[in-house]
Amino acid sequence: MKIVIAGAGSVGRYMADQLRSSGHAVTLIDQTPAIVDRFGSDGAVTWCLGDACEMATLQTVGAADADVVAAVTGDDEDNLVIALLAKQEFGVPRVVARVNNPNNEWMFNEMWGVDVSVSTPHLLTAVVEEAVNVGSFVRLLSLEGGNARLAEVTLTDTSPAIGIEIASLGLPRESTVVALIRDRHVVVPRGDTVLRTNDEVLVLVTGDAEDDVRRVLVG
Amino acid sequence: MAGLLRRRRPKPADAGSTDPSIVSIAVAPARRMVKVCGEVTRMRARPTTGLPALAVSISDDSGTAVAVWTGRRAIGGVVLGRRLVIEGVAVRRGDQLEFMNPEYTLLRR
Numbered sequence: 001m002k003i004v005i006a007g008a009g010s011v012g013r014y015m016a017d018q019l020r021s022s023g024h025a026v027t028l029i030d031q032t033p034a035i036v037d038r039f040g041s042d043g044a045v046t047w048c049l050g051d052a053c054e055m056a057t058l059q060t061v062g063a064a065d066a067d068v069v070a071a072v073t074g075d076d077e078d079n080l081v082i083a084l085l086a087k088q089e090f091g092v093p094r095v096v097a098r099v100n101n102p103n104n105e106w107m108f109n110e111m112w113g114v115d116v117s118v119s120t121p122h123l124l125t126a127v128v129e130e131a132v133n134v135g136s137f138v139r140l141l142s143l144e145g146g147n148a149r150l151a152e153v154t155l156t157d158t159s160p161a162i163g164i165e166i167a168s169l170g171l172p173r174e175s176t177v178v179a180l181i182r183d184r185h186v187v188v189p190r191g192d193t194v195l196r197t198n199d200e201v202l203v204l205v206t207g208d209a210e211d212d213v214r215r216v217l218v219g
Numbered sequence: 220m221a222g223l224l225r226r227r228r229p230k231p232a233d234a235g236s237t238d239p240s241i242v243s244i245a246v247a248p249a250r251r252m253v254k255v256c257g258e259v260t261r262m263r264a265r266p267t268t269g270l271p272a273l274a275v276s277i278s279d280d281s282g283t284a285v286a287v288w289t290g291r292r293a294i295g296g297v298v299l300g301r302r303l304v305i306e307g308v309a310v311r312r313g314d315q316l317e318f319m320n321p322e323y324t325l326l327r328r
Contacts, residue, residue, distance in 0.1 A: 064250055088319045091250040091310040111270045111289040113319070 001025070004066045006052035006082045007073030008035050011098065015070065016045045027061045053081045055089060063090040072098040080112045087113025116143070135159065137214045140202075148206045150178070153217045157197045160219045167191030169216050174209035178202050238304065245281035247309065247316055254306040255284055255316075256326070259299050264292045277303055284309065284316040286323070294323075302326040 001024045005012045008030035016026045027046040030036055040047040050057035052071070063069060063085075069092045071082035079097045086092040097112075099105045099119035108117035123141070130138045135156035139149050155161060161169055166177050166189050180187040181200035187193065195201065205213055240254050247253045260283065261276035273288045275297060286305050288294060297303065307321030 089308055091308045091319075093310070109270065111272070 001067040002062070002065060003027070003068045003070065004029065004058070004061050004063055004086075005070045005072060006030075006078075007071065007098075008032075008039065008047075009072075009074055011072045012070075013039060015072065020044050027066075029057060029061060053078055053085070055085060058082075058085055058090060063092060066090070066092055068092070068094040068096065070096040070098075072096075074100055076100050076104040076107075080107060080114070083108075084113040087115075130154075135218060137210070137218055148204060149210070151203050151205055151210070151213070153201045153203070153214075155195060155197055155199045155201060155217065158219060159195075159197075159217060161195045161201075161217050162197055164195055165191065166193050166195065169195075171203075171216055172209040172212040174207045175203055175205040175213045178204050241304065243281040244277075244279050244284045244316060247284070249309055249311045249316065252306070252308055254304060255279065256302065256304045257284070259297060259301050259303060262297070262299060273297075275303075277305060282316075284318065285312075286318040286321050288320055296325045297323070301328065 003019055003024050004027045005016055006029045008016070008028045012028055012030070016028050020026045027048060029048045029050055029052040031049070031051045033049060036047055036049040046061070048057065048061050050060065052058060052073070069082065069086035071079035071086070073079055073082070076099060083095045083097045086095050094115050095113050096116045096118065097108050097114045099108055099117050102119055102121040105117065105119050105122065108114045126138060126140045130140065130152055134154045135158070136153070138152045140152050141150040143149070171177070177189045179202040180189050180193065181202070182196065201217060203213055203217070238254065241256045242253055244255050244257060247255050255277065257277035257279035259275055260278045263274045265272050265274050271290060271292050273291050273294060275286045277284050277286060284305065303326060304324040305318055305321045307318045309316045309318045
């Protein structure tokens with residue numbers, strides 16, 4: 001896959017490194033000469049010194065045939081402009097954008113060409129919440145502009161789901177159990193998997209089914 | 220930002236329909252700047268993730284393309300039956316060509 005990453009800070013460089021080692025063709029764009037001078041000698045990744053908010057720069061790095069563009073600069077305005085240009089001017093199939101300030105997250109949607117947004121502050125909040133909130137419903141990740149969410153519940157012994165097979169839980173159709181973490185192992189859930197206390201249940205929920213899922217798993 | 224600023228400015232009517240760079244919708248390539256011309260056959264105000272967007276289907280003899288303009292529910296002059304020239308980069312969604320915020324020209328009826 002051809003991947004263009006805008007923003008070669010620690011996030012962009014780490015992504016480039018990981019993606020390259022999984023065999024993808026990665027191009028990094030950054031507008032700071034010092035960064036490109038310092039890291040640009042890494043021959044495995046293509047580097048480009050330029051402003052990714054400019055059409056010409058995106059053209060140069062071949063956004064027109066990129067499979068993914070990831071806008072991961074430290075500036076939300078730039079990330080939005082890059083996402084919009086990638087989608088509107090180059091028809092990039094998958095556009096990923098980083099949210100730096102959670103107050104801006106509402107803008108990271110289809111209207112700005114963003115397919116997937118990743119908000120570090122929200123992820124951190126979710127992880128902390130998940131660590132402290134046993135027995136409650138914690139949202140981990142939003143997909144499709146918030147239409148689908150990955151949520152997690154750690155079951156306490158007061159949960160109505162204990163001792164019941166997943167197929168008989170009565171979960172709404174708009175949701176599905178995607179994984180269980182039991183004794184530090186990931187269990188692939190089947191219809192006949194019986195839930196136990198301390199299971200961490202990962203549920204994918206779409207639409208408005210969240211309340212029903214909460215009722216089934218938390219009580 | 221240049222790409223953002225040149226958008227959404229209708230050109231004077233009449234240019235276009237005989238423009239040699241216009242290609243038929245069925246053979247228009249995806250992910251390249253193309254110009255197509257056709258009649259508005261369907262209009263839909265559709266909310267994309269709760270936000271307004273106008274999806275306009277444009278048909279020529281060969282097929283149908285969809286132009287989506289985000290952030291608006293209507294565009295002056297773009298009505299059913301009107302002929303338009305659409306210029307932009309399209310993607311193939313299923314078997315349909317879809318433009319996002321393309322440049323458009325209203326043709327004389």
